[in-house]
Amino acid sequence: MDDLKAKYLGQIAEAADEAALEQIRLAAVGKKGEVALKMRELGKMTPEERQTAGPALNALKDEINSALAAKKAALADAALDERLRSEWLDVTLPSRPRRQGTIHPVSQASEELTAIFAEMGFSVAEGPRIDTDWYNFDALNIPGHHPARAEMDTFYMHRAEGDNRPPHVLRTHTSPVQIRSMEKMGAPLRIICPGGVYRADYDQTHTPMFHQVEGLALDRDISMANLKWTLEEFCRAFFEIDDVELRFRASHFPFTEPSAEVDIRCSWQGGTLKIGEGDDWMEILGSGMVHPKVIAAGGIDPDVYQGFAFGIGIDRLAMLKYGIPDLRAFFDSDLRWLRHYGFAALDMPNLHGGLSR
Numbered sequence: 001m002d003d004l005k006a007k008y009l010g011q012i013a014e015a016a017d018e019a020a021l022e023q024i025r026l027a028a029v030g031k032k033g034e035v036a037l038k039m040r041e042l043g044k045m046t047p048e049e050r051q052t053a054g055p056a057l058n059a060l061k062d063e064i065n066s067a068l069a070a071k072k073a074a075l076a077d078a079a080l081d082e083r084l085r086s087e088w089l090d091v092t093l094p095s096r097p098r099r100q101g102t103i104h105p106v107s108q109a110s111e112e113l114t115a116i117f118a119e120m121g122f123s124v125a126e127g128p129r130i131d132t133d134w135y136n137f138d139a140l141n142i143p144g145h146h147p148a149r150a151e152m153d154t155f156y157m158h159r160a161e162g163d164n165r166p167p168h169v170l171r172t173h174t175s176p177v178q179i180r181s182m183e184k185m186g187a188p189l190r191i192i193c194p195g196g197v198y199r200a201d202y203d204q205t206h207t208p209m210f211h212q213v214e215g216l217a218l219d220r221d222i223s224m225a226n227l228k229w230t231l232e233e234f235c236r237a238f239f240e241i242d243d244v245e246l247r248f249r250a251s252h253f254p255f256t257e258p259s260a261e262v263d264i265r266c267s268w269q270g271g272t273l274k275i276g277e278g279d280d281w282m283e284i285l286g287s288g289m290v291h292p293k294v295i296a297a298g299g300i301d302p303d304v305y306q307g308f309a310f311g312i313g314i315d316r317l318a319m320l321k322y323g324i325p326d327l328r329a330f331f332d333s334d335l336r337w338l339r340h341y342g343f344a345a346l347d348m349p350n351l352h353g354g355l356s357r
């Protein structure tokens with residue numbers, strides 16, 4: 001019995017893994033194991049012999065079982081120690097840089113100018129980018145032979161073969177939204193219409209899709225003086241220049257009469273542009289008093305209502321305000337162009353409390 005005990009406790013101590021332990025368990029205390037065989041021999045013994053051998057065998061079985069359990073626990077501990085040793089993480093390593101987005105300068109400019117005009121009582125109107133040629137041209141007093149309608153400037157949609165209605169167009173300005181708003185809301189009316197527009201034009205300073213904000217104010221006695229104040233107030237707020245100076249030059253648009261192009265005072269020195277000071281002027285927008293035919297096209301009586309309208313390129317506004325000299329910055333998903341030009345939003349705190357990178 002002592003031999004048995006020495007043999008199995010020795011084997012258990014030596015066992016390398018759980019599978020080996022199981023082999024030992026079966027051989028020692030399993031149903032057909034050596035201890036069970038010894039138990040069977042109890043029947044052939046005298047009662048006196050059985051009295052000592054029985055409890056001794058039971059004690060041996062208990063001892064082997066607890067040695068097995070202790071060894072099993074020790075093996076599991078060792079395995080865990082080994083995993084902790086081999087699978088550690090260095091939490092002090094700096095993280096890999098993650099690319100992070102930022103608001104697009106055109107969106108940023110849109111949000112800023114929308115807030116400025118909102119304070120002056122203008123609400124935002126939106127509409128479809130694909131529209132009829134009536135909303136995009138006819139309603140705006142742009143007749144069929146006008147050069148703006150020529151194939152080279154306007155993107156026309158396809159019509160099914162045999163469908164001879166005039167094709168839809170990609171809007172070339174956001175004016176159609178203003179016509180739709182006049183129809184829907186009537187006068188008096190104060191709206192701005194920001195959004196993407198399309199013209200078949202592509203070179204250093206033009207892209208086939210760009211952004212415009214048009215403004216429209218209609219009431220019984222709106223004058224050119226109101227237009228001038230509104231635009232000055234806007235430029236003051238947008239460019240953050242208190243003594244902003246604008247110059248109104250007589251011009252011509254089919255949809256306004258009289259019409260004026262508006263320049264802002266600026267300086268060009270050593271290749272850098274400064275707005276609000278200097279001896280140069282830079283054109284920033286077109287404007288005028290809404291043509292009576294256009295008011296009528298919007299379903300409003302031009303003998304009762306009159307007003308002003310203007311159109312500004314948002315992409316250009318954004319370039320001027322944030323000092324981005326290259327249109328490529330707007331179409332490149334790689335932020336390096338914007339960073340190169342120091343786009344302000346890149347340095348704004350993000351939601352996680354850090355700087356955008």
Ligand code: 2NL
Binds near residue numbers: 178216289310
């Ligand atoms: C430009 C010219 C302009 C308008 C847009 C407008 C809209 C309606 C009626 C009358 Cl519904 N006018 N829009 C007026 C004058 C100029 O934009 O050169 N923009 C950059």
